[in-house]
Amino acid sequence: MTEQDASEFDDDPLADITEISSLQRREARRPASSSRIRMSGQERREQLLDVGRKLFAEKGFEVVTVEEIAAKAGVSKPVVYEHFGGKEGLYAVVVDREMNHLLASIGDALTGGSPRALLEQAGLALFDYIDRYPDGFRILVRDSPVSQTTGTFASLIVDVAAQVEHLLADEFVSHKLDKKLAGMYSQMLVGMVALTGQWWLDVRKPRKEEVVAHLVNLAWNGLVGMESKPRLITVSK
Amino acid sequence: MTEQDASEFDDDPLADITEISSLQRREARRPASSSRIRMSGQERREQLLDVGRKLFAEKGFEVVTVEEIAAKAGVSKPVVYEHFGGKEGLYAVVVDREMNHLLASIGDALTGGSPRALLEQAGLALFDYIDRYPDGFRILVRDSPVSQTTGTFASLIVDVAAQVEHLLADEFVSHKLDKKLAGMYSQMLVGMVALTGQWWLDVRKPRKEEVVAHLVNLAWNGLVGMESKPRLITVSK
DNA sequence: AGCGTAGGTTACGCGAGCGTAGGTACGGCA
DNA sequence: TGCCGTACCTACGCTCGCGTAACCTACGCT
Numbered sequence: 001m002t003e004q005d006a007s008e009f010d011d012d013p014l015a016d017i018t019e020i021s022s023l024q025r026r027e028a029r030r031p032a033s034s035s036r037i038r039m040s041g042q043e044r045r046e047q048l049l050d051v052g053r054k055l056f057a058e059k060g061f062e063v064v065t066v067e068e069i070a071a072k073a074g075v076s077k078p079v080v081y082e083h084f085g086g087k088e089g090l091y092a093v094v095v096d097r098e099m100n101h102l103l104a105s106i107g108d109a110l111t112g113g114s115p116r117a118l119l120e121q122a123g124l125a126l127f128d129y130i131d132r133y134p135d136g137f138r139i140l141v142r143d144s145p146v147s148q149t150t151g152t153f154a155s156l157i158v159d160v161a162a163q164v165e166h167l168l169a170d171e172f173v174s175h176k177l178d179k180k181l182a183g184m185y186s187q188m189l190v191g192m193v194a195l196t197g198q199w200w201l202d203v204r205k206p207r208k209e210e211v212v213a214h215l216v217n218l219a220w221n222g223l224v225g226m227e228s229k230p231r232l233i234t235v236s237k
Numbered sequence: 238m239t240e241q242d243a244s245e246f247d248d249d250p251l252a253d254i255t256e257i258s259s260l261q262r263r264e265a266r267r268p269a270s271s272s273r274i275r276m277s278g279q280e281r282r283e284q285l286l287d288v289g290r291k292l293f294a295e296k297g298f299e300v301v302t303v304e305e306i307a308a309k310a311g312v313s314k315p316v317v318y319e320h321f322g323g324k325e326g327l328y329a330v331v332v333d334r335e336m337n338h339l340l341a342s343i344g345d346a347l348t349g350g351s352p353r354a355l356l357e358q359a360g361l362a363l364f365d366y367i368d369r370y371p372d373g374f375r376i377l378v379r380d381s382p383v384s385q386t387t388g389t390f391a392s393l394i395v396d397v398a399a400q401v402e403h404l405l406a407d408e409f410v411s412h413k414l415d416k417k418l419a420g421m422y423s424q425m426l427v428g429m430v431a432l433t434g435q436w437w438l439d440v441r442k443p444r445k446e447e448v449v450a451h452l453v454n455l456a457w458n459g460l461v462g463m464e465s466k467p468r469l470i471t472v473s474k
Numbered sequence: 475a476g477c478g479t480a481g482g483t484t485a486c487g488c489g490a491g492c493g494t495a496g497g498t499a500c501g502g503c504a
Numbered sequence: 505t506g507c508c509g510t511a512c513c514t515a516c517g518c519t520c521g522c523g524t525a526a527c528c529t530a531c532g533c534t
Contacts, residue, residue, distance in 0.1 A: 038481065038530080062299040065521060076483060081523065113471070120469050157432070183440075184433065184448060188455055191432025192425045195394070199424040209469065211421065217467040218425055218459035225458030230450040232357050234350070275500085275511060302491060313513055318493065 037074060045083050048073055049097070052090045057135035060142060061091055098136035099156065105129045115171060116220060123193065123212040130197050131208055137201065141194055161190045177228050185226075189219055274311060282320050285310055286334070289327045294372035297379060298328055335373035336393065342366045352408060353457060360430065360449040367434050368445055374438065378431055398427045414465050422463075426456055 039047065051073045055064045066087050070077045084090040109125035110118060130137045140156040168189075169182035193215060200211055276284065288310045292301045303324050307314045321327040346362035347355060367374045377393040398420075405426075406419035430452060437448055 041481075044481080060299075062297075066523085067521070075481095077522085078484095078524080079482070082481085086523075087521095117471050120471050124469075124471075161436075181451065184436070184443065184451060185455070187433045187436040188429045188452065192429040194432065195428025196421065196424045199398075199421075203420075206421065213467040213469050214418065214421060215425065216469070217462070217464055218422070218456075220459075221462030222455035222457075222459030225454075225462065227454055230454040232361075232446065232450050232453070234354050234357050234361075278511075281511080303493085304491070312511095314492085315494075315514095316512065319511085323493075 041083075044073075044075070044079065048080060048083055048090065049094055053094045053098070053135050053139065056091060056094060057138035057142075061087075094136075095139060098133065098140055101133060101136060102126075102129050102140065102156070116216070118167075119219065120212065120216050123215055124209070126193065126197065127200070127208040127212055130201060134201050137197065141198060157190060157194060161186045164190055177226065181228075185223070192219065278320075281310075281312070281316065285317060285320055285327065286331055290331045290335070290372050290376065293328060293331060294375035294379075298324075331373075332376060335370065335377055338370060338373060339363075339366050339377065339393070353453070355404075356456065357449065357453050360452055361446070363430065363434065364437070364445040364449055367438060371438050374434065378435060394427060394431060398423045401427055414463065418465075422460070429456065 048069065052064075052069050055069060055072065064087070066077055066080050069087075069090070070080050073079075080086075080090065084093060105128060106122055106125045109121040111121070112118075113121070164186040165182045168186050169179050172179050172182050196211065196215060200206075200208065206214075285306065289301075289306050292306060292309065301324070303314055303317050306324075306327070307317050310316075317323075317327065321330060342365060343359055343362045346358040348358070349355075350358070401423035402419045405423050406416050409416050409419050433448065433452060437443075437445065443451075
């Protein structure tokens with residue numbers, strides 16, 4: 001239990017280095033003797049971001065070490081510090097980029113239409129993002145509801161829930177429903193979607209369009225059938 | 238950014254010690270000089286569990302240190318090792334107990350009735366638990382969807398989702414719906430409830446019965462209006 | 475040829491946190 | 505009254521991970 005599993009770091013310093021296609025070509029026509037790869041600053045930066053994203057997604061911020069990141073990138077620690085000033089710096093950039101990726105995707109998808117169409121489009125956009133950048137999504141949901149003390153970073157879920165709350169509130173008032181309920185229902189919707197997304201990340205079984213269709217189905221039916229003062233059929237004990 | 242906030246540990250070694258009522262009485266009739274408290278093994282064990290639960294809930298497993306736990310309990314590190322063999326040991330016991338608490342609460346509440354009544358009762362039981370043991374709930378949801386590599390411990394959400402899946406599957410077949418969808422819908426329901434629970438943990442604003450009523454309302458309407466082959470109204474781009 | 479610079483490297487200092495060895499206070503019991 | 509066990513302490517060793525100082529080297533440029 002106290003043991004870490006070994007084989008974390010490979011012996012061959014080249015085995016685990018993330019591939020950068022253009023770079024592979026560049027290195028291919030080199031004397032085979034010079035085994036060490038030299039990238040431009042920009043290339044290295046991008047590569048470190050890739051490596052970091054993957055590791056953070058797998059193990060979480062605290063558990064990942066700078067040495068680990070450097071090793072997987074085939075460089076030594078100071079390189080990481082050179083580019084990002086440390087683990088937090090790298091993490092911050094990773095999170096920021098993913099956040100922008102995601103928000104842009106969803107923002108683009110929200111091109112008018114009926115509320116229901118909006119819902120569908122947002123769902124599709126989200127699942128497209130999950131499909132394309134699973135590691136990013138893993139990171140964004142990981143330190144999300146937690147954040148309180150742990151993460152000094154932005155919390156996706158909280159942000160999204162706030163946005164959804166706004167949209168819902170408008171919809172509620174135009175349907176003569178209590179606006180104060182919007183916060184609660186946004187939590188329900190976001191939680192529903194977020195966990196389903198995490199689940200789909202691993203199973204990938206129904207096509208994402210199908211998942212979104214069911215998601216929308218549940219949410220929509222739930223919302224149109226909504227009562228402002230629902231009663232429980234069982235008496236409170 | 239790199240700084241930790243100070244004032245983690247108090248100067249007064251007694252200020253932060255968790256109170257155990259029976260013990261306070263015992264100590265009250267002691268010579269005031271002996272400031273150090275001596276508990277029975279059982280008492281100390283329970284107290285350490287209390288302290289640990291609270292800290293784990295606040296900061297998460299990795300961030301909490303054994304010294305911190307010991308300090309807050311008013312003892313020194315070896316005492317913790319004596320009882321639990323380390324941080325992981327203590328954590329394991331905390332999680333195990335909370336898990337049992339919760340499952341017992343919900344299990345007790347599931348005393349037959351219509352499916353809808355079942356849903357309501359389970360919801361009420363869950364929110365009762367959240368209400369009574371907020372720290373426990375925080376811990377149980379924290380390392381839940383993550384688990385993959387990080388947590389060697391049981392994952393509440395996964396377990397619960399599996400249970401819900403079973404219940405749903407039965408219900409689905411009797412309504413001529415595809416049984417394979419049960420897994421997906423269980424994720425939706427569990428995610429919905431879990432995030433709403435976390436949210437309510439902090440705001441506590443609508444009474445829990447009301448929250449559950451809305452939760453059931455959304456879920457129930459969503460499920461009865463369920464289509465086996467929902468279509469998206471927007472064409473897939 | 476010489477040299478500046480970009481992209482590295484090795485090697486170390488340092489603090490935090492884990493876990494343990496060995497000793498102390500004290501109450502009950504022969 | 506002396507012994508034993510239980511609860512608890514101080515003090516240390518060790519490892520790991522962060523961050524930095526100082527040095528290296530290939531390559532383009534004039």
